[in-house]
Amino acid sequence: MLSVIELERAYCAHNYQPLPVVLTRGEGCYVWDEPGNRYLDMMSAYSAVSFGHAHPRLLKALGEQAARLAVVSRAFHTEVLAPFVRHACELTGLAMGLPMNTGAEAVETALKAARRWAYEVKGVAEDRAEIIVCDGNFHGRTIALVGLSSEQNYKQHFGPFPMGFVRIPYGDAGALARAINPRTAAFLVEPIQGEAGIIVPPAGYLKHCAELCRAHNVLLLCDEIQTGLGRTGRVLACQHEGVQPDGIMLGKALGGGFLPVSMFLARREVMEVFTPGSHGSTFGGNPLAAAVGLEALKLLVEERLAERAAELGEYFLGRLRAVQSSYIRAVRGKGLFIGIEIDTGRFSARDLCMRLASHGILTKDTHESVIRLAPPLIITETELNWACDRIGDAFLEMG
Numbered sequence: 001m002l003s004v005i006e007l008e009r010a011y012c013a014h015n016y017q018p019l020p021v022v023l024t025r026g027e028g029c030y031v032w033d034e035p036g037n038r039y040l041d042m043m044s045a046y047s048a049v050s051f052g053h054a055h056p057r058l059l060k061a062l063g064e065q066a067a068r069l070a071v072v073s074r075a076f077h078t079e080v081l082a083p084f085v086r087h088a089c090e091l092t093g094l095a096m097g098l099p100m101n102t103g104a105e106a107v108e109t110a111l112k113a114a115r116r117w118a119y120e121v122k123g124v125a126e127d128r129a130e131i132i133v134c135d136g137n138f139h140g141r142t143i144a145l146v147g148l149s150s151e152q153n154y155k156q157h158f159g160p161f162p163m164g165f166v167r168i169p170y171g172d173a174g175a176l177a178r179a180i181n182p183r184t185a186a187f188l189v190e191p192i193q194g195e196a197g198i199i200v201p202p203a204g205y206l207k208h209c210a211e212l213c214r215a216h217n218v219l220l221l222c223d224e225i226q227t228g229l230g231r232t233g234r235v236l237a238c239q240h241e242g243v244q245p246d247g248i249m250l251g252k253a254l255g256g257g258f259l260p261v262s263m264f265l266a267r268r269e270v271m272e273v274f275t276p277g278s279h280g281s282t283f284g285g286n287p288l289a290a291a292v293g294l295e296a297l298k299l300l301v302e303e304r305l306a307e308r309a310a311e312l313g314e315y316f317l318g319r320l321r322a323v324q325s326s327y328i329r330a331v332r333g334k335g336l337f338i339g340i341e342i343d344t345g346r347f348s349a350r351d352l353c354m355r356l357a358s359h360g361i362l363t364k365d366t367h368e369s370v371i372r373l374a375p376p377l378i379i380t381e382t383e384l385n386w387a388c389d390r391i392g393d394a395f396l397e398m399g
């Protein structure tokens with residue numbers, strides 16, 4: 001009989017290379033595999049599981065709403081949509097929201113809004129709008145979004161790509177100043193680049209970018225799909241610099257670890273470019289997603305998860321920086337969004353992830369040389385201490 005891993009290999013497209021564990025159950029910060037081994041989840045599904053697995057309050061919201069009314073499409077009004085979007089607006093300081101499902105859809109929505117805004121409000125000539133993006137960006141996997149990427153592996157042989165995008169170095173506000181011209185609609189940026197390897201830009205970068213955008217009537221669009229909802233120690237990562245963007249994208253944790261739920265939020269003037277029929281999604285804003293998303297936003301505030309991430313993240317970062325290994329090149333991050341960059345001369349980040357799995361810690365490498373550490377925000381100091389000791393052990397064994 002074929003094992004689950006062999007079956008997956010036979011039937012499922014090979015667009016991922018999972019670690020060889022078969023997970024069957026999750027609760028809080030932990031997941032269990034088939035033979036019953038317990039692992040500390042230090043990846044949280046790329047921050048989708050920021051509230052931990054099977055959070056009782058989210059599970060309750062999910063069950064109750066699923067039994068009452070789950071999906072009706074936006075052809076009709078439902079009771080939960082407005083409370084959900086209103087809560088998201090109040091939490092982020094933006095006027096209106098447009099719910100979608102995956103992060104990529106929220107980014108596509110932002111790009112559509114920015115282009116329409118350029119033509120209808122800013123007065124850019126039809127089909128001439130430009131959107132500026134950064135080297136190393138990750139905004140999702142649609143054709144348009146991989147077209148923005150500087151990563152060959154994401155885009156090779158998927159072309160041709162849409163036009164109207166300009167790419168500049170990340171972390172360099174001077175490059176943004178030089179790239180802006182009268183046709184520029186928006187600057188799309190991650191406050192901290194996640195998939196690129198937890199890249200924290202120089203202090204003041206986002207603030208400087210925001211000033212440039214305001215001065216030139218360019219929309220600042222922050223992709224907070226991974227950095228948002230408490231991950232970096234603030235509700236939004238852009239709040240570290242007191243920046244209020246013209247639009248943001250949320251996703252991942254917005255679905256409480258249960259469902260794909262995303263949203264584009266923006267100033268009223270930007271969102272009002274959408275008119276009936278101009279954009280949509282069959283599942284976007286469905287009652288089930290709205291009920292879980294609303295409960296997730298309430299939990300974030302009531303359980304002070306952003307504050308926890310700030311305190312625990314600083315502590316964990318300090319402890320990780322004290323781990324002695326000649327293979328560690330850098331330990332960086334903000335809140336509970338941390339990357340360890342290693343010297344890959346002797347072993348890869350994936351080798352280290354395999355070793356960590358044997359010690360009961362699950363995480364994932366990014367770009368062969370960085371190990372991502374982004375546990376559920378409900379993790380405790382005791383669990384972080386345990387994780388840090390195991391990480392130290394793993395480095396010792398590898399070296």
Ligand SMILES: *Cc1c(COP(=O)(O)O)cnc(C)c1O
Pocket residue numbers: 046101102103104105107138139140141190194195223224225226227251252
């Ligand atoms: C994950 C991610 C996306 C895409 O989200 P999906 O739900 O996978 O489509 C977009 N932007 C950032 C910054 C992300 O981390």
